[in-house]
Amino acid sequence: MEMRAAFHKKLREIQDEVLALGSMVSKATLRSIDALKNRDLELARQIVSDDKKINQRRFEIEEKCIELIATQQPMASDLRIIVAVLNIVTELERIGDHAEGIARIAIMIGDEPPLKPLIDIPRMAEQVVYMLHRSLDALVNRDAEAARRIVAEDDIIDQLYDQVFRELLTFMLEDPRTITRATRLIWVAHNLERSGDRVTNICERVVFVVTGKMEEIGASKY
Amino acid sequence: MSIELDMLDTAQKLGEECVIKLRAERVNLYYGSFQALRNITLDIPSCAITAIIGPSGCGKSSLLRVFNRMNDLIPGARVEGNVELDGLPIYNTKIDVFALRKRVGMVFQKPNPFPMSVFENVAFGPRRHGVKSRAELEEIVEKSLRQAALWEEVKDKLGQSALALSGGQQQRLCIARVLAVEPEVILMDEPCSALDPLATLKIEDLMRSLSKEYTIVIVTHNMQQAARVSDMVAFIMMEPDRAGVLVEYGPTAQIFTNPKDKRTEDYITGRFG
Numbered sequence: 001m002e003m004r005a006a007f008h009k010k011l012r013e014i015q016d017e018v019l020a021l022g023s024m025v026s027k028a029t030l031r032s033i034d035a036l037k038n039r040d041l042e043l044a045r046q047i048v049s050d051d052k053k054i055n056q057r058r059f060e061i062e063e064k065c066i067e068l069i070a071t072q073q074p075m076a077s078d079l080r081i082i083v084a085v086l087n088i089v090t091e092l093e094r095i096g097d098h099a100e101g102i103a104r105i106a107i108m109i110g111d112e113p114p115l116k117p118l119i120d121i122p123r124m125a126e127q128v129v130y131m132l133h134r135s136l137d138a139l140v141n142r143d144a145e146a147a148r149r150i151v152a153e154d155d156i157i158d159q160l161y162d163q164v165f166r167e168l169l170t171f172m173l174e175d176p177r178t179i180t181r182a183t184r185l186i187w188v189a190h191n192l193e194r195s196g197d198r199v200t201n202i203c204e205r206v207v208f209v210v211t212g213k214m215e216e217i218g219a220s221k222y
Numbered sequence: 223m224s225i226e227l228d229m230l231d232t233a234q235k236l237g238e239e240c241v242i243k244l245r246a247e248r249v250n251l252y253y254g255s256f257q258a259l260r261n262i263t264l265d266i267p268s269c270a271i272t273a274i275i276g277p278s279g280c281g282k283s284s285l286l287r288v289f290n291r292m293n294d295l296i297p298g299a300r301v302e303g304n305v306e307l308d309g310l311p312i313y314n315t316k317i318d319v320f321a322l323r324k325r326v327g328m329v330f331q332k333p334n335p336f337p338m339s340v341f342e343n344v345a346f347g348p349r350r351h352g353v354k355s356r357a358e359l360e361e362i363v364e365k366s367l368r369q370a371a372l373w374e375e376v377k378d379k380l381g382q383s384a385l386a387l388s389g390g391q392q393q394r395l396c397i398a399r400v401l402a403v404e405p406e407v408i409l410m411d412e413p414c415s416a417l418d419p420l421a422t423l424k425i426e427d428l429m430r431s432l433s434k435e436y437t438i439v440i441v442t443h444n445m446q447q448a449a450r451v452s453d454m455v456a457f458i459m460m461e462p463d464r465a466g467v468l469v470e471y472g473p474t475a476q477i478f479t480n481p482k483d484k485r486t487e488d489y490i491t492g493r494f495g
Binding site: 007077211 | 445446449478479480481486487490491492493494
């Protein structure tokens with residue numbers, strides 16, 4: 001017989017809110033690249049301002065977790081999921097910050113002529129979001145194996161980052177006047193690379209929820 | 223099913239001097255034809271607090287009473303298997319049960335002071351064990367009351383009736399009464415279930431301070447209490463025939479953060495009870 005139905009319902013609600021936060025963050029990531037690609041400064045400013053909502057949401061989830069710890073004395077897997085959520089919302093909030101960072105770079109670039117068509121950077125963003133969605137699925141499904149597989153995919157992001165870096169380097173070597181624009185694009189790629197690492201941190205927390213073990217699964221090259 | 227605990231591992235965590243104080247090996251307990259405990263194997267370390275948790279009626283208190291042969295007092299009770307105190311089999315027919323219960327004291331659910339003065343309550347045990355000198359008794363009473371963190375509150379009313387003390391004070395008096403005969407092990411059967419939260423915290427604090435010198439085994443319904451005070455936790459559950467079995471035994475932090483057995487997990491997270 002379920003003895004703590006109300007408590008477990010609250011836990012599920014917190015988990016749903018983590019998914020909602022994850023969705024806000026992945027949307028911000030993709031839109032920041034749209035703003036960059038389309039020189040859409042209005043959208044970029046919107047992303048910067050929306051980041052406050054992401055931060056707010058993260059604090060709300062934290063407060064709910066603290067309330068459950070204080071009032072319900074969670075144990076075992078209940079305790080682990082709450083601790084994991086506290087970490088995961090921090091990671092999500094930081095991914096949101098990286099999206100905001102990209103939006104700010106887009107504003108900085110303004111309507112300068114594009115250095116080159118963006119190909120690998122949007123790919124990086126798509127890979128980040130693809131991994132992020134599945135990491136949260138793994139959380140919901142308590143699937144440690146899926147989480148481990150996602151961590152391995154961070155290499156794809158690292159490889160794209162290398163590629164972007166090498167390509168932009170050639171532009172800079174050929175024509176020093178491109179240095180400012182190229183450097184800004186490297187910053188964008190760097191933000192995405194960091195986001196990928198944060199998704200792997202989320203995956204490590206999923207493994208913790210399932211197995212109770214804290215382990216670093218894959219160390220990023222960067 | 224038997225659960226062997228890696229004592230070396232536990233000893234390292236609890237400190238070098240930890241040894242196996244109590245050992246139950248394949249213990250079965252019957253009340254007449256009813257089997258209350260089945261195949262319990264458990265090593266209880268010294269200088270630590272071991273909590274026994276589990277749903278109502280699973281045999282927690284029965285197991286506790288196995289360790290000082292209190293079940294002997296129940297007609298039809300029968301114990302199979304081996305139970306040892308410091309390697310000495312306590313169900314050996316030659317054992318002096320009176321001496322055993324001096325070494326393995328017990329504190330009960332409801333404070334049960336004798337209807338006599340505070341002083342006489344604590345002096346009662348030592349007197350029965352032959353201490354006659356007034357000076358010696360006074361020394362034992364003060365020492366025991368101090369150990370039970372009660373001295374400051376009762377030192378000016380040692381001659382008053384123990385029944386006039388508050389519930390929490392009465393329970394600490396019962397602990398002092400146990401300490402007065404210098405036991406090695408203290409068994410506590412839900413010692414705080416009749417106490418308010420503050421009195422409960424005081425007893426828990428007292429248990430922690432006593433655990434350095436005594437082996438404490440506590441049965442508790444309160445999982446948070448087990449989590450707060452104990453070093454080791456044993457989870458007992460009923461099988462379909464209502465006999466209690468040991469499901470899991472391990473360090474407290476592990477049991478409450480990452481239990482190995484699904485049944486432990488379900489019990490401590492309230493998914494069944």
